[in-house]
Amino acid sequence: MKFWIIPVVLFLGSSVLFSSLNAQEEETQTKLDFSGSFRTRGFALGRDLPLERTTPTTPIYDLEAEKNEANDVVNQTIENEIERFQTGQRSGLSKRKENLNFYDTRFLFNMNFATSKYVEGLWGMQVGDINFGGRGLPVSDPSGYDPNIVGAQAGGERGNSAVNVQTNFLFMNFKLPESGFQTRVGLQLFRSAGGRVLFATGTGVNILKTFQFLRLTFDGGVLRARERSLLDSDNNGFADKNFQNSNIVFGKLKMNYFRNYNAELYSYVLKDNDRTTNETAELYWHGFNNEFNYSRFSVILHGVLNTGTVRQFRPILDENGNPFYAKEFRHFVKGGLYDVQFTYRLDDTTNISLIALGTTGRPGFELDGISSNLRGNGYRPLAPGYAISNIAVDFTGGYALFNARTMTGLNEYGANYNFVAFGPYQITLGYFLLYSSLSPKIENNRVFNEAAGYRTSTYFGQEYNLNLRWNIYGDLQLIFRSGYFIAGDGLYTYLDSRNGKIIREAFFTLEHRF
Numbered sequence: 017m018k019f020w021i022i023p024v025v026l027f028l029g030s031s032v033l034f035s036s037l038n039a040q041e042e043e044t045q046t047k048l049d050f051s052g053s054f055r056t057r058g059f060a061l062g063r064d065l066p067l068e069r070t071t072p073t074t075p076i077y078d079l080e081a082e083k084n085e086a087n088d089v090v091n092q093t094i095e096n097e098i099e100r101f102q103t104g105q106r107s108g109l110s111k112r113k114e115n116l117n118f119y120d121t122r123f124l125f126n127m128n129f130a131t132s133k134y135v136e137g138l139w140g141m142q143v144g145d146i147n148f149g150g151r152g153l154p155v156s157d158p159s160g161y162d163p164n165i166v167g168a169q170a171g172g173e174r175g176n177s178a179v180n181v182q183t184n185f186l187f188m189n190f191k192l193p194e195s196g197f198q199t200r201v202g203l204q205l206f207r208s209a210g211g212r213v214l215f216a217t218g219t220g221v222n223i224l225k226t227f228q229f230l231r232l233t234f235d236g237g238v239l240r241a242r243e244r245s246l247l248d249s250d251n252n253g254f255a256d257k258n259f260q261n262s263n264i265v266f267g268k269l270k271m272n273y274f275r276n277y278n279a280e281l282y283s284y285v286l287k288d289n290d291r292t293t294n295e296t297a298e299l300y301w302h303g304f305n306n307e308f309n310y311s312r313f314s315v316i317l318h319g320v321l322n323t324g325t326v327r328q329f330r331p332i333l334d335e336n337g338n339p340f341y342a343k344e345f346r347h348f349v350k351g352g353l354y355d356v357q358f359t360y361r362l363d364d365t366t367n368i369s370l371i372a373l374g375t376t377g378r379p380g381f382e383l384d385g386i387s388s389n390l391r392g393n394g395y396r397p398l399a400p401g402y403a404i405s406n407i408a409v410d411f412t413g414g415y416a417l418f419n420a421r422t423m424t425g426l427n428e429y430g431a432n433y434n435f436v437a438f439g440p441y442q443i444t445l446g447y448f449l450l451y452s453s454l455s456p457k458i459e460n461n462r463v464f465n466e467a468a469g470y471r472t473s474t475y476f477g478q479e480y481n482l483n484l485r486w487n488i489y490g491d492l493q494l495i496f497r498s499g500y501f502i503a504g505d506g507l508y509t510y511l512d513s514r515n516g517k518i519i520r521e522a523f524f525t526l527e528h529r530f
Contacts, residue, residue: 049129059521064517120148124141187202201220211401215401222236233269247292257292264284277309367434389425406483409426426452430447430449430479432444464508473505479500482498496524498522
């Protein structure tokens with residue numbers, strides 16, 4: 017056999033193979049799309065009002081002992097200050113007032129790839145927020161709190177590397193365009209109408225089916241919210257926490273029967289069997305969202321019914337407040353959320369919006385120290401994400417008294433006036449009032465209580481907002497947001513504090529999208 021035939025055969029065979037692969041590549045060529053944004057923000061914040069409660073919420077079993085303990089703390093503080101002055105040191109105390117200014121930056125990147133019209137995928141990642149001059153690593157503090165760390169606990173302090181890349185999205189999308197069907201599997205964003213019940217990333221399955229002839233769309237799936245089944249508590253090499261997990265199952269039906277009216281019926285179910293915590297639950301959220309658009313008017317009417325059972329494992333206390341055994345308690349939840357928005361467009365550049373959003377129940381804690389959203393008509397949030405005003409109920413940056421997950425028994429009413437000025441500038445003026453459905457309990461308070469001459473109230477405060485958006489280019493924006501909040505007696509009761517009166521914030525955001 018002539019040896020020269022072998023390389024010729026290999027060459028011809030490889031040529032045929034590569035030409036076949038190239039032809040197949042042309043048919044199923046992978047398409048890549050990139051998108052993302054760079055963002056830099058500068059903050060100027062100030063407050064003399066606390067953002068969260070620092071005193072105990074448990075019942076007062078011995079008022080005299082509580083007073084003596086508080087006096088001892090004050091006396092010890094005075095003695096420490098005298099010692100510092102005697103040794104020539106500066107005071108160790110600071111005013112109960114805060115003025116901050118800092119900067120941060122963030123980078124978002126999404127890569128979408130499609131191998132055919134039937135399969136596509138998305139990978140999304142984030143770097144930051146990186147605080148200018150912030151510490152690159154958390155400090156070894158027992159409390160785990162470091163006020164110098166802002167964002168994702170990695171930043172730009174000189175000499176430290178800011179390595180804090182995280183994955184936001186990672187999923188495959190299988191589609192049948194001819195049938196109006198698609199399935200997303202992996203890490204993705206799950207959200208309900210307006211984010212009122214759920215707005216969170218998580219790993220799961222989302223199925224979408226469109227019925228064109230009925231003008232209906234079904235959207236459903238399951239989100240694996242927490243997984244603890246793999247834990248090996250006794251270190252014997254075998255997982256002993258089987259089925260210790262938390263799942264969210266949902267189904268949505270969107271109806272498009274009329275041109276000016278859209279409706280959505282949905283249900284979310286939380287099955288929390290994770291007994292590695294002190295609470296398990298089986299909760300339901302049933303919502304009905306209606307959107308009307310007619311001429312210059314737009315109306316949103318949205319309601320959510322929350323029912324279910326929460327089981328808490330907590331200690332039983334004796335008359336002195338000391339635990340002597342533990343027991344599981346069952347709480348039956350029945351509450352609701354309402355969301356009403358009315359918008360009137362004066363012209364193409366000006367509109368006025370009225371907003372009212374709230375939940376049933378009472379904020380704070382009951383006389384026995386249990387969270388009030390487990391009693392009466394309390395509302396238990398799932399994992400919502402929405403903002404109403406810039407300070408009172410917010411999650412977009414800067415200060416926030418409440419977010420969507422802590423807004424139980426609260427109602428915020430307000431108005432926004434939006435108009436376009438001088439071409440590319442959009443200005444928003446806002447005014448909001450924050451109330452509670454029922455006034456917070458005052459009996460367990462250590463500072464703001466009747467013994468000190470204070471009274472509780474449902475009025476939590478008022479807020480003024482001013483926002484500006486400047487579209488410098490089509491993909492470059494400068495955004496200014498500001499707020500000024502004035503507290504009311506209801507908030508002092510909730511926080512158990514009589515310190516301060518106002519919260520103010522302002523920040524600029526320069527964002528480039530690509």
